[in-house]
Amino acid sequence: MKKKYKIYLPLLLGLACAAGVLLGSKLDFTPDQKGLFSSNAKKEKLNRLIDYIDYEYVDDVNTDSIVDVTVNRILENLDPHSVYIPKNEYAGVTENMQGDFVGIGVSFYNVQDTIVVIQAMTGGPSEKLGIKGGDRILYANDKQLFNKQISNDSIIAQLKGVEDSKVTLTVLRKGLNKLLKFNVKRSKVPLKSVDAAYMLNLDLGYIKVNRFSETTYKEFKSSLIKLKAEGATQIVIDLRDNPGGYLSEAINIVDEFLEDGQLILFTKNKKGAIEETFSNKKGAFEKNKLFVLINENSASASEIVAGAFQDNDRGTIVGRRSYGKGLVQREMELGDGSAVRLTIARYYTPTGRSIQKSYEMGNEAYFNDYILRYKNGEMTNGDSIHVADSLRYETPGGKIVYGGGGIIPDIFVAKDTNMERENITYVLRLGLFSRFVFEELEKNRSFYNNLSWKEFYTSEVVTDKTVENFLAYMKSQNVPMKVDTYQPLLKKYIKAVMAEQLFGTNEFQRIINENDRIIDKVIELSLTN
Numbered sequence: 001m002k003k004k005y006k007i008y009l010p011l012l013l014g015l016a017c018a019a020g021v022l023l024g025s026k027l028d029f030t031p032d033q034k035g036l037f038s039s040n041a042k043k044e045k046l047n048r049l050i051d052y053i054d055y056e057y058v059d060d061v062n063t064d065s066i067v068d069v070t071v072n073r074i075l076e077n078l079d080p081h082s083v084y085i086p087k088n089e090y091a092g093v094t095e096n097m098q099g100d101f102v103g104i105g106v107s108f109y110n111v112q113d114t115i116v117v118i119q120a121m122t123g124g125p126s127e128k129l130g131i132k133g134g135d136r137i138l139y140a141n142d143k144q145l146f147n148k149q150i151s152n153d154s155i156i157a158q159l160k161g162v163e164d165s166k167v168t169l170t171v172l173r174k175g176l177n178k179l180l181k182f183n184v185k186r187s188k189v190p191l192k193s194v195d196a197a198y199m200l201n202l203d204l205g206y207i208k209v210n211r212f213s214e215t216t217y218k219e220f221k222s223s224l225i226k227l228k229a230e231g232a233t234q235i236v237i238d239l240r241d242n243p244g245g246y247l248s249e250a251i252n253i254v255d256e257f258l259e260d261g262q263l264i265l266f267t268k269n270k271k272g273a274i275e276e277t278f279s280n281k282k283g284a285f286e287k288n289k290l291f292v293l294i295n296e297n298s299a300s301a302s303e304i305v306a307g308a309f310q311d312n313d314r315g316t317i318v319g320r321r322s323y324g325k326g327l328v329q330r331e332m333e334l335g336d337g338s339a340v341r342l343t344i345a346r347y348y349t350p351t352g353r354s355i356q357k358s359y360e361m362g363n364e365a366y367f368n369d370y371i372l373r374y375k376n377g378e379m380t381n382g383d384s385i386h387v388a389d390s391l392r393y394e395t396p397g398g399k400i401v402y403g404g405g406g407i408i409p410d411i412f413v414a415k416d417t418n419m420e421r422e423n424i425t426y427v428l429r430l431g432l433f434s435r436f437v438f439e440e441l442e443k444n445r446s447f448y449n450n451l452s453w454k455e456f457y458t459s460e461v462v463t464d465k466t467v468e469n470f471l472a473y474m475k476s477q478n479v480p481m482k483v484d485t486y487q488p489l490l491k492k493y494i495k496a497v498m499a500e501q502l503f504g505t506n507e508f509q510r511i512i513n514e515n516d517r518i519i520d521k522v523i524e525l526s527l528t529n
Contacts, residue, residue, distance in 0.1 A: 046070070071340070079343050080359050080366045081327050087337030096191065097245060099215030103160040104167065105189035106131060109438060114138075114146045115155060118438055119501050124189040129182050131171065133501055134445035138179070139170035161186045175446045190215065193245075196238075196509035197223035200519065204526045205232030208509050209253075212245030212301040217252040224256065224284055234289035234526050237305070240319060240518070244300025247328065247347075254308045256283035257290055257315070263350040264308045267328055270345075290315030291522045294407060295415075296373060299323035306407045307349035313397035316525060317409040319518050321378065321385055324369070324406035326356030351393040353403030369405075374417065382412030411525065413518045423481040424489055427474070428497075436473045437497040440466065453503050457511075462495045470494060 054063050068086060075082045085093055095101045105124020106117045115137040120127035138146050140158045161167065164185060171180040193216040196208040205227030209216060227235065237253075244250075254264050258279040266276040292306050292315055303322045309315045326348070329341040348354055359366040377384040391404040402408055427433060441448050451459075467490050474481070483490060492511060500508035513519045 068338075071334075075340065075342075076363060079327060080363050081325065081329060081341070082343045083329075083341050085331075085339045085341065090337060090339055097211075097213050098191075099193060099213040099219075100188040100190050101160070102163045102186055103156075103189055104169070104184045104186060106137075106159070108137070108155075109435070110150075110152060110155070113148060113150075116438075116442075118434075119504075121189055122192065122504050125184050125187050126182070129184060131169075131182060132173070132449050134174060134442060134449065135180075136172040137169055138172055140167050163187060192219065192505065194219040194223055195505040197227060198506060198510060199227065199230055199232060200236065200513075200523055201526070202231060204234045204236060204523065205230070206236045206238065206513075206519075208238040209242055209302075211242055212247075212249040214246060214249070216245065216249040220253050221256070221284070228284070234291070235285055236291045236293065236519075236522055238293045239298045239302040239305060240293050240295040241297040242299070242302040243297065243323075244302055244325065247301060247304065250301035250304045251277055254305055255279045255281055257285050257309065258283060258312060259286050262312050265304055265347050265349060267345040267347045275345075289526065291525065292317050293518055293522065294319045294322045294409060295518075296320055296370065296379070296406075297323060298407075299325045303355055303407050304347065304349075307353065307355060310399075310401055310407065310410065311350035311353070311393075311395050313395050313399060316411060317407060318411045318522055318525070319409050319413055320382075320415060321373070321408050322355070322406040324355055324357030326354045349401075349403075351395060351401060353391070353393050353401065355403055355406055357405035379415040379417055381414065382408075411521065413521050416517065418486075420483050420486045421489060423483050424486060424493060427479065427481065427483065428493060430479075432474060432477060432479065433470075433493055433497045434501070436470050437494060437501060439473075440469070440494075441498065441501060448498075448502060451502070453499075453507060456499065456502065457507075461498060462491045466494060467491060 050063055050067065053061055053066065068084070071084045075084055103124075105121040105126045107119055107121065108115050108117050110116075117126075117131060117133055117135045117137065119133045120131045136146070137159075138144070143158060145155065145158065159167070164187065166183060166185050169182045169184055171182060173180055191213065193209060193211050193213045194207060195210050196206065198206055200206045205224075207220060207223050207227070209220065224235070251264055258264070260279055260281065262279045264277045264279060266274055268274050290309065292309055294302065294306050294317060298306070298319075299322065303325065306317050306322060310317050326346055327343045328345040328347050330344045331339055331341050333339045346354055346356060357366070357369060373379055376386075385408055387402040387404055387408070391402050393401050393403060395401060399410075448456075448461075451461075464487070467487055470490065471484055474483070492514065496508045496511035499511055
């Protein structure tokens with residue numbers, strides 16, 4: 001077990017980022033009328049080989065797996081972002097990017113062969129009926145769900161279903177002497193791509209976007225209207241760690257901040273055909289102060305947003321150099337439930353910059369660029385970013401910008417590269433905070449479930465003893481990472497995850513953003529003219 005955690009941390013984070021950097025398409029794929037799928041010798045050769053193996057090879061062979069390996073090897077030789085999606089993964093990938101799924105709307109753990117609700121998801125049917133964290137789901141209709149060896153997939157199959165279908169849940173709630181019954185109508189449960197929207201101070205509104213799914217613009221516009229109503233005259237768009245997504249959603253968000261007729265981006269395909277996209281409607285926030293936050297994990301559609309604003313002299317980009325992905329993918333189904341995301345064009349920012357970093361040295365070198373940034377000092381010193389003068393561009397307002405590997409921010413903010421802090425962030429990604437917090441809440445569920453946000457926020461719900469318990473929990477999970485000297489940060493993360501399970505992602509982000517270097521810098525900038 002211990003070996004699992006001994007991999008060099010920045011490499012893991014870099015690979016995690018790279019795995020998420022897949023850009024969707026604003027176009028539907030349909031074969032054209034020029035015989036795109038017509039037969040040719042190369043395809044016939046592959047088909048014959050598969051047939052020979054199927055019918056003539058001496059042993060039984062799973063030719064489906066051979067095809068999967070072949071497709072992956074072909075795509076690996078194209079570019080780092082053309083990828084194959086097997087049919088057993090395709091539904092989950094599609095669901096994540098659709099922005100919703102049909103079900104009862106709970107997240108859960110399986111605790112001692114019993115389904116225990118972590119939280120009822122915001123906007124889902126369970127939340128509306130009053131199902132709470134800590135509730136034990138004993139039956140779905142008459143099917144027993146406890147004291148049985150049931151896989152999570154089987155449990156999910158019981159709880160999901162056709163939209164508007166009904167399921168009766170029998171629930172045990174701590175502190176009550178009787179079982180509760182909830183008649184739940186399955187419906188669409190939103191998978192939020194906007195994690196948070198709240199006021200940082202009296203004038204400055206903050207919106208955190210975690211990816212660009214089909215519902216992102218709708219969520220973002222609703223958040224923007226809400227913040228304006230609360231008095232926001234300046235807006236922060238936080239795109240840190242956002243790996244990208246649908247191009248159309250990014251374009252619609254940019255359009256809220258640019259005047260009509262301004263170039264947002266253009267794309268160029270293999271034939272040299274250029275497609276330009278301009279702002280074309282009256283936006284809700286065209287005149288007011290704007291800040292966009294990026295870091296080394298902001299990629300693809302996130303870079304489109306940052307680049308469009310930077311090249312139009314709109315707003316201030318704050319943080320660290322972004323990932324450097326300027327390739328456009330289109331998702332194409334392969335007829336058997338699988339699909340491929342194939343690079344079909346490059347995109348360019350309004351000044352003509354390509355921000356795609358080089359992949360000529362192969363995928364390994366491409367993904368190791370993340371580690372190189374640590375080694376060359378770029379994470380802690382903006383002057384360590386070296387870009388060829390041939391990639392120098394000028395905005396209409398006279399600002400110098402550079403292409404060739406990510407968006408360089410207008411205001412650089414150094415990363416805290418202390419290894420213990422990095423370890424804490426990594427432990428959060430592993431989900432260890434979440435499980436520990438769930439078990440802590442279970443110790444006094446009725447107390448925590450009856451706290452208001454204000455009571456929770458202002459009270460010391462996380463003590464030195466809580467941190468001690470967490471360190472013991474980490475040890476029990478064989479996680480040999482040193483984090484014990486960062487007590488205040490551990491307290492903050494434990495409290496943030498508690499807030500998430502009790503109140504949602506908005507409150508999680510409020511706590512995580514406290515004493516954040518980039519947030520503090522933006523607040524400082526917002527107070528200057």
